[in-house]
Amino acid sequence: MSGLKVRLEDIPPEGLRLEFEEGPELLADCFPAQGPVAARVFLKKSGIDVKARGHVKAEVRLACDRCLEEFVWQVDEDFEVEFRPQASAPLREETQLTREDLEVIFFEGDEVPVGELVREQVILSVPDKRLCREDCRGLCPVCGKNLNTGECGCPRRAQSPFAVLRELMARKAQTG
Ligand SMILES: [Zn+2]
Ligand SMILES: [Zn+2]
Structure with missing residues (x-):
């Protein structure tokens, strides 16, 4: 997958604060973004997991469900997720069920896919019903x-x- 990745060894014990922009191509296979996708992320290790919280800002173009006109959807979202090594997935399935509120993203190797996280947050923020305005x-x-x-x-x-x-x-x- 595309986007910024952070090596586990680059995250110090006190945590790592990132502020970065991804190009519109981060969302290329979902919706056209206009301009960059801006993100702030704070990463902190917690055992073998990495906790991430932050904020994402972007503008994506959507087609209205009713009138089919294109309109700009403003993404301006806080998020909180947890990265977990793929290898531990089957082992820790039970604990995962008890933490229903926190979204978990599995990662492979020793790099945390921060760009992929930002991409997912943008996708999650887009409503199922897409209207150019409430009373279209x-x-x-x-x-x-x-x-x-x-x-x-x-x-x-x-x-x-x-x-x-x-x-x-x-x-x-x-x-x-
Ligand atoms: Zn409309
Ligand atoms: Zn008519």
């Missing part, structure tokens, strides 16, 4: 016009019964 009106089901830019004049009865119902309820909520 989407596309007209008849002519395909983006309704955020204005009415198209298509007859409303062409909508599905569910959509009509939803609209009635929305109207009621507005007036009532």
